[in-house]
Amino acid sequence: MGKMTSRLGSTILTGILREPVQLLYVLGITLVAGILRFYLIGEKSIWLDESFSLWIARQDLWEGWRWLIEVDQHPPLYYSLLHLWIGLFGSLEGAVRTLSALASVLTIPVFYAGCRRLLDPATAGIAVFILAVSPFHVQFAQETRMYALLTLEVACVIYFLARLMTARVAQGRDWVGLAVSQALVMLTHNTAAVYLPVALNGAAVLIYLLFPTGVGGAEKWGQEGGKAGAGDDDGSPDSSPGAGVSGQGSEERQSPNYASVEAFWKNWGRFQGLAVQLWLPWSVPFIIQVLDVGSGFWLPPPWPNLVLDTFRNFHFAFLPSDLPVRPVLMWGYSFLAVLGLSGLLFGLNSPSREWRRNRSEGQADGRELSHGRTVSLDRDRAALLVLSLFLVPHVVALLVSVRSPIYAERPLIWTTLPYFVLVSAGIRVIGGPLRRGVLGILALRRRPNLAGLVSALRLGAMLLILAAILGLSSLSLNGYFFWFQKEAWDEAASHIAERVGPGEMIVFNATWVQIPFEYYYERYELDTILKGLPVDLFDRGELEPTMEEADIPRIQEILEGRDRVWLVYSHNWYSDPRGIIPRELGRIFGESEITDFEGLQIILFSGR
Incomplete structure (x- = not known):
């Protein structure tokens, strides 16, 4: 017992020592994101869509909602917030765009926290780096539209989802947080009111069917815990990627701290229902707006070029067209995303054993305690979840567009979050296992053998990719800030x-x-x-x-x-x-x- 207590205290201390490093990294990335999103924020002219947001927001609240139902295709949440914002800060260009900029900046730490729990800090660190310097996100952080707010709300959904799917005991506040965040998404954009629930529940159904013993640790700690532990050849917690803590002893494996799988999925259904109930007051206006869109809308049919342009903008919007090997550079993200998905499915990018041994958590404040390790979602389940959140909205939008064209890059901006997770996972596959979390990418491992040389080459390749992303994003941001013009x-x-x-x-x-x-x-x-x-x-x-x-x-x-x-x-x-x-x-x-x-x-x- 004394040995166990000593080990537990040691791992917690290690986690505490590492937390400030992660905190400083996230604060630094958030600061960079803030600088980019507020830079020259009031310089460009208000364009058509922005002016409509302002026109609605400058009406009385009830009058603005009436106009939304009569002539627009969006729900009222963003416009209502903008109405209050204008009352506080006025309606000049920079003032009204600040609401979106703040939402975009806040997305960085929330997204990091969710991605860290789903996968690991290194992948989360790369993902928020890509998000922070993304020209596409900088553009919409400087627009008086709802897209930055929508992205923040989806980041909150991912965060609460990650907490629920990695918890020993799912906390009621996390269930409520998921339901409220999902309802806010549905009240911010009408397409997301369809895309997000379909993607979430599609992933849930797949996980339930493919992994009936649980979403993560419950497979090893719940009713099937003894079976999982018995199947380990060496009893090591590091015997397989994301192997959790099986092999620790049957008493620990059958710990009652894990909610039963049945209870988890019952709660899933209940709180999906709560999200719908919170959205329900807008259901009748939603139907009216959907019928109006069905009778005629300005968007063009989703020809292949439109879909390709969407992903070009997701990658590096405003990248100079005369750049050498531009197509190769533009589609590098797609290759990395496929590689990342493969890595998640086949364990090619799992954290090193040292990292898994030292991941820390705290049960008392709502974070789980498991001998100094943070229980993360098994990577095959994480792959299904991330892939569904990214791919399903695009597929649904394309299918609906066969009848009534609605496919557009702006309403799908939030799908870049799971997309960037896949890209980051692909970069991690190239870089190999990291020893020290976020800053592990800077720690060159020296080994006097072939394995050390290969490790150094992989790490160098990863650093080169990150440098290329930074360089291409900088070129794109230069194009946005100094060459791109809105309607004058x-x-x-x-x-x-x-x-x-x-x-x-x-x-x-x-x-x-x-x-x-x-x-x-x-x-x-x-x-x-x-x-x-x-x-x-x-x-x-x-x-x-x-x-x-x-x-x-x-x-x-x-x-x-x-x-x-x-x-x-x-x-x-x-x-x-x-x-x-x-x-x-x-x-x-x-x-x-x-x-x-x-x-x-x-x-x-x-x-x-």
């Missing part, structure tokens, strides 16, 4: 404000492009008439009504008696695909002057 509504508003005369009219080819223009134009405090074509803003209860030949009389009606009119022309490929508006204005007026801006045109018609 600020410049367009300034252009007209400086030249518009008293009583002149500004017309818009798509009713909702009036929103970003007006966001900037209202700063000039000019009394100018604003009109939409084919109708004024949302008069038809549609977000993007299409201009038809039958709408031509309205043009003649609103322009009667006017000698000059300004046309703001943007997103015409959808709202005016036949160019009816400029054609008819050209017939009415003799002269036109076109000024091009990023993403739109300003056309001055005169000389009637």
